[in-house]
Amino acid sequence: KISIDYAVMERTTRAGVLPVSFPWSDVGTWDAVWQVLPQDAAGNAVRGRVELLGTRNSLVHSEGEGLTTVVGLDDVVVVATPDAVLVASKSQSGRVKDLVGVLRSRAHPEADAHRRMYRPWGWYQRVDIGERFQVKRIMVTPGGRLSLQKHHHRAEHWVVVKGTAEVTLGERLVLVHENEAVYLPIGSLHRLTNPGRIPLELIEVQVGSYTGEDDIIRVEDVYGR
Template sequence: YTMTLGVEPTRPATDYGYIRRGAALPEAEGAFAVARFVEKPDAEGAAALIADSALWNSGYFLFRADLMLAELEAHAPEVLSAARAALDNATTDLDFVRLDAAAFAKAPKISIDYAVMERTTRAGVLPVSFPWSDVGTWDAVWQVLPQDEAGNALRGRVEVLGTTNSLVHSEGEGLTTVVGLDGVVVVATPDAVLVTSKAQSGRVKELVGVLRARAHPEADAHRRMYRPWGWYQRVDIGERFQVKRIMVTPGGRLSLQKHHHRAEHWVVVKGTAEVTLNDDVVLVHENEAVYLPIGSMHRLTNPGKIPLELIEVQVGSYTGEDDIIRVEDIYGRSSG
């Protein structure tokens, strides 16, 4: 059997799916066959399901690998074929295994619930009663966080006045203040702010879709972006300039590249950088800088034993990530 854990409900939740249990499984003490999966019900439907001994669908699955492969072969062969092709054509760089993107993109967008669990005749459920939340919405996050006497969960630099039953989360140095509200979620980060009622916080996924449709980079680009060689973090951006903090792991090496629309200044603040600039290779130490003119061929390497950190100042008519012409890259990445 492919087993799932069904959580004993503690309230008629409308934000979880449910599992109706069937006959007991003689092969597994305390377990039952799955009779039916039920989508998120309304309050009346949730109460009726609980009265009928239905369980919350936790989304936890247990199965043998060979059994799941057989189920996928029978019920979702397109998913299995795409996954196998992506793995067969995967590449490795340092600690990363990168599945083949083109092959993986051919896999249908479908969850294991729909692909296998609702189609197989060998689905089982084991009732469990430990404390559980899928923490799938900001409301759910509020429920599991410690709260003050007014029912507020406050994190970071936050001050509230006349506010109750709310979650206020503030990152960075900025102070977030809320006055006279009840049942809200406020999440403030250095590059974006979310304000929603707890009741509507499950619509954040819809909001992200709108952001992507309108080409807002915050939908997908985090302030700190990880790469095979380390990471970079945007410090500031404005018209014709951008400032980044860059960390390169020991032995890490960026691509040999150039830019059509910007020049760069690198200031080393920790470690030692090996900088290739056209035909020259120089070592740049802490509190030293190097200038990379527009169109110059350049590369950054950390030849040392400690992480290399530097501040990069980009100046030019365009500072987007797609103005990177990679000539040589040990990680197999293309330009842009």
């Protein structure tokens, strides 16, 4: 919540300083992002699937497969991601920090949880969620290993779509290949490992009364979590 200057640089005795001269931006706001990106003749900087009409001096960033269109606006920031959309004037884009505080106070999960969450072993991405179920896409890097864990409120189904999974299920060790599945009952001790040389991708279907991330009881974790 504080800058690296105050948190680290002013406190360390293991640093050196050299005089230099070059342009600098800490890219701390969306306005600063617009300044460092290439711009068209109208002063617009765009990324992703974007179409503009009568728009000037704006930043439009679009992630995923969706098309983002902006008509007749000046000096705005539009950031569209699969789980949220931000629209702000460039001059007020620094207030995103204040906005995040409001989102947290109102318990919006988007304040802290992205749709794709990175972990030491790879990442997972929510595909769908509803009452008593959740669907995730999971990628485990070669050699990656999830914690040995169990859940009190949900069972899980893993379907491998790429690579090979080594699944610990209780006392058993099972190899699961592409287009094969394994079922993990509620309360079962389990672990997922990628023993191969290519990324492991699978679809996880959770079914139960609660599918939150805090229903993970870690028994052992090679990453020290």
